[in-house]
Amino acid sequence: MPNLTIDGQKIEVPAGTTILQAAEKLGIEIPRYCYHPALPVAGNCRICMVEVEKQPKLQIACYTPVAAGMVVKTNSPKVLEARKTVLEFLLVNHPLDCPVCDQAGECKLQDYYMEHGQYDSRLASVKVKKEKKAFSIGPTVMLDQERCILCTRCVRFTDHITQTCEFGVFERGDHSQVDVYPGKELDNKYSGNVVDICPVGALTDKDFRFKCRVWYLDHTRSVCPGCSMGCNIDIDWDKSRPHTQKKERVMRLKPRHNPNVNNYWICDSGRYNYHFIDENRILSPQYLDKLVPWSEAVERIAEILQSTKPERIGVLASAQLTNEDLFVIRKLFKETLKAHVDFKAPERPGDSDDFLIKADKNPNTAGALAILGAQADAQTIVQKARQGELDLLYVFGHDLVKLFGEETVAQIARKVKLFVFQGSNINDTCGYAHLNLPGSVYAEKDGTFTNCQQRVQRIRPAFFPLGDSKGDWEIVSLLAGQLGSPLSYKDSQDVFNDIAKTVAGFAGMSYEKISDQGMVLKK
Amino acid sequence: MEHPELRKYFDVKGPFAFLRLAQMKRAWKQKNRRELTWWENTYIPSVVSGIYLTSAHFFRNFTLHVLHAVGLLKDIPAAVTYQYPEQPRPLSSRTRTRHRLTKREDGSPRCVACMMCETVCPARCIEITAAEHPDPNIEKYPAEFILDLGKCVYCGFCVEVCPEDAIRMDTGKLDTSEYSRESMIYDKKRLMEE
Ligand code: SF4
Ligand code: SF4
Numbered sequence: 001m002p003n004l005t006i007d008g009q010k011i012e013v014p015a016g017t018t019i020l021q022a023a024e025k026l027g028i029e030i031p032r033y034c035y036h037p038a039l040p041v042a043g044n045c046r047i048c049m050v051e052v053e054k055q056p057k058l059q060i061a062c063y064t065p066v067a068a069g070m071v072v073k074t075n076s077p078k079v080l081e082a083r084k085t086v087l088e089f090l091l092v093n094h095p096l097d098c099p100v101c102d103q104a105g106e107c108k109l110q111d112y113y114m115e116h117g118q119y120d121s122r123l124a125s126v127k128v129k130k131e132k133k134a135f136s137i138g139p140t141v142m143l144d145q146e147r148c149i150l151c152t153r154c155v156r157f158t159d160h161i162t163q164t165c166e167f168g169v170f171e172r173g174d175h176s177q178v179d180v181y182p183g184k185e186l187d188n189k190y191s192g193n194v195v196d197i198c199p200v201g202a203l204t205d206k207d208f209r210f211k212c213r214v215w216y217l218d219h220t221r222s223v224c225p226g227c228s229m230g231c232n233i234d235i236d237w238d239k240s241r242p243h244t245q246k247k248e249r250v251m252r253l254k255p256r257h258n259p260n261v262n263n264y265w266i267c268d269s270g271r272y273n274y275h276f277i278d279e280n281r282i283l284s285p286q287y288l289d290k291l292v293p294w295s296e297a298v299e300r301i302a303e304i305l306q307s308t309k310p311e312r313i314g315v316l317a318s319a320q321l322t323n324e325d326l327f328v329i330r331k332l333f334k335e336t337l338k339a340h341v342d343f344k345a346p347e348r349p350g351d352s353d354d355f356l357i358k359a360d361k362n363p364n365t366a367g368a369l370a371i372l373g374a375q376a377d378a379q380t381i382v383q384k385a386r387q388g389e390l391d392l393l394y395v396f397g398h399d400l401v402k403l404f405g406e407e408t409v410a411q412i413a414r415k416v417k418l419f420v421f422q423g424s425n426i427n428d429t430c431g432y433a434h435l436n437l438p439g440s441v442y443a444e445k446d447g448t449f450t451n452c453q454q455r456v457q458r459i460r461p462a463f464f465p466l467g468d469s470k471g472d473w474e475i476v477s478l479l480a481g482q483l484g485s486p487l488s489y490k491d492s493q494d495v496f497n498d499i500a501k502t503v504a505g506f507a508g509m510s511y512e513k514i515s516d517q518g519m520v521l522k523k
Numbered sequence: 524m525e526h527p528e529l530r531k532y533f534d535v536k537g538p539f540a541f542l543r544l545a546q547m548k549r550a551w552k553q554k555n556r557r558e559l560t561w562w563e564n565t566y567i568p569s570v571v572s573g574i575y576l577t578s579a580h581f582f583r584n585f586t587l588h589v590l591h592a593v594g595l596l597k598d599i600p601a602a603v604t605y606q607y608p609e610q611p612r613p614l615s616s617r618t619r620t621r622h623r624l625t626k627r628e629d630g631s632p633r634c635v636a637c638m639m640c641e642t643v644c645p646a647r648c649i650e651i652t653a654a655e656h657p658d659p660n661i662e663k664y665p666a667e668f669i670l671d672l673g674k675c676v677y678c679g680f681c682v683e684v685c686p687e688d689a690i691r692m693d694t695g696k697l698d699t700s701e702y703s704r705e706s707m708i709y710d711k712k713r714l715m716e717e
């Protein structure tokens with residue numbers, strides 16, 4: 001393990017580490033454009049140059065391995081001068097696009113210029129322009145070659161991560177430009193990621209383009225509910241401008257680094273799967289044709305529950321719910337009321353690959369199994385309901401019409417005394433349910449999901465629930481209160497602590513310990 | 524400060540100590556207000572000084588206007604009344620007045636919807652909806668540009684910050700009198716009328 005000194009601080013790192021990585025361990029940030037921790041090193045942007053004692057020239061920190069006794073300076077006048085010069089070259093042909101560029105505010109070119117550049121232009125010549133500006137290169141991404149600094153991150157991403165090889169650098173000298181190969185489109189399941197790794201505004205996301213300036217965004221750490229992989233994400237929502245984009249709160253989703261799950265990436269279907277958060281929501285409890293207050297809604301359910309036998313209650317929970325929701329459902333329906341509780345629906349498996357996308361499109365199947373236990377699938381409950389063996393059917397989020405067909409659901413609605421649907425968004429089943437209860441979506445919930453690797457991961461509320469909707473476990477505990485067997489949970493953390501005490505797999509876990517990287521269920 | 528007991532209360536700490544101190548001083552002054560004397564209680568001195576001030580202005584302006592009328596002492600100004608709104612008050616050419624959006628040669632707005640003005644506006648009265656411009660060399664334009672003059676404080680920051688000289692406050696109009704708050708909300712069309 002070589003010993004070296006960086007800016008006067010000593011550090012010992014494994015052989016083969018680069019200067020940039022060693023400096024990062026010391027908390028020294030060396031500027032970088034082409035270097036990305038998840039991609040092979042290219043060493044072409046030269047912004048990361050540092051001074052190494054006894055070497056005549058500056059070295060690039062991202063590609064120079066450490067050696068014993070090395071003395072590195074990352075902030076000497078020579079280094080600062082070099083950075084300035086590199087920036088000057090990068091900006092020679094760069095357009096003055098910041099006012100219309102979506103990257104502004106999170107652009108490394110802007111940031112480093114403010115930190116190291118700040119020179120007056122010495123160039124009188126006209127900028128070299130590219131043939132086209134801002135054009136579409138695929139269903140999700142736009143390219144502006146003039147803004148590109150030719151770091152080749154996007155090229156390396158499609159070459160090494162997706163191995164679809166759409167990008168290349170064409171021409172030479174100041175005519176060089178990034179483009180997709182002739183006749184090709186950037187159209188793969190992970191294409192959105194190139195927008196995240198592009199350090200400038202050359203690649204922009206069509207979905208996000210011009211929707212919101214990035215400095216209006218607040219970021220909430222969460223987990224993608226799109227499949228059982230549970231990729232870590234940031235929910236970027238408009239915090240300060242309630243008057244703009246009034247109909248939508250969430251502006252975009254971005255991957256969040258978790259080396260154990262998704263590394264730096266997310267798939268496109270996860271990335272653009274956020275419109276349901278603000279669209280087509282159930283906003284208020286509804287009994288038959290009229291909107292009712294919460295108190296009346298729970299009264300209706302309690303009436304039926306108090307007058308029927310446990311075997312005539314059917315509850316269909318869902319693997320879309322958090323561990324907390326499922327646990328409270330277990331407490332009330334399974335343990336107190338001894339009802340028939342199940343969560344599995346006979347869904348057709350979705351698409352999958354060997355990278356991130358999983359066929360099971362539920363974020364919390366593992367958690368539901370751990371908390372509710374393995375059971376027969378929804379078929380049993382639905383059959384019972386259909387044959388009139390149930391008085392109460394309580395469905396969480398499942399679209400029964402899609403799963404079992406219109407006729408079955410219509411029959412169920414006639415046979416059971418009360419058909420309750422609790423969910424966040426309106427679907428065909430709502431029309432048949434006698435009582436619709438508005439649940440909140442994952443972006444409004446505090447809780448945990450357990451992914452397919454049995455990893456328990458935290459989701460956090462970005463904003464308040466829309467309309468009158470409430471967290472699913474809160475609704476269930478409201479009902480418990482009405483039934484006279486109150487569950488005294490203050491918040492989700494309280495519920496989770498109880499899970500950790502009760503369910504074996506969760507033993508020893510807490511929100512603090514789960515933190516940002518998650519914790520794996522015990523066998 | 525004079526009151527010894529108060530001194531210990533004035534020993535206030537924390538970031539808002541100065542506010543608390545000012546508040547307490549005011550309270551102390553009110554509590555220890557001086558009683559009016561007998562002479563003051565007759566109100567004669569106050570009435571006299573009021574009449575004096577009004578008459579002084581009246582006679583000064585009256586004399587000066589008469590003298591101006593016969594062409595004397597023209598360089599000493601006298602108070603005037605503008606017959607507003609028939610006769611508007613002259614404004615300095617750099618006065619910040621109602622906004623307008625400047626235009627390109629083809630009549631479309633110069634604004635590129637960069638949202639700098641929306642960001643800087645302390646009254647938060649600007650609301651821009653950006654959209655993709657068909658010409659990729661312009662790229663972005665304001666599909667809607669809303670400015671609520673009912674909230675605007677006429678600070679001029681929006682003009683200062685605009686990188687495109689797309690918004691100016693030089694229409695010379697200051698009066699935004701309307702029958703409702705809604706009609707004080709200017710949209711892109713209205714802002715481009717001037
Ligand atoms: S890439 Fe960065 S520097 Fe270039 S126009 Fe966009 S924000 Fe400005
Ligand atoms: S488009 Fe972006 S990521 Fe690709 S080479 Fe250019 S600057 Fe780098």
Ligand code: SF4
Nearest residue numbers: 644675676678679681
């Ligand atoms: S003058 Fe000031 S308050 Fe009025 S719109 Fe401009 S920035 Fe906002």
Ligand code: SF4
Nearest residue numbers: 634635637638640685
């Ligand atoms: S600052 Fe100027 S260009 Fe930018 S949005 Fe405002 S008016 Fe338009």
Ligand code: FES
Nearest residue numbers: 034045046048062
């Ligand atoms: S980051 Fe080292 S050369 Fe680009």
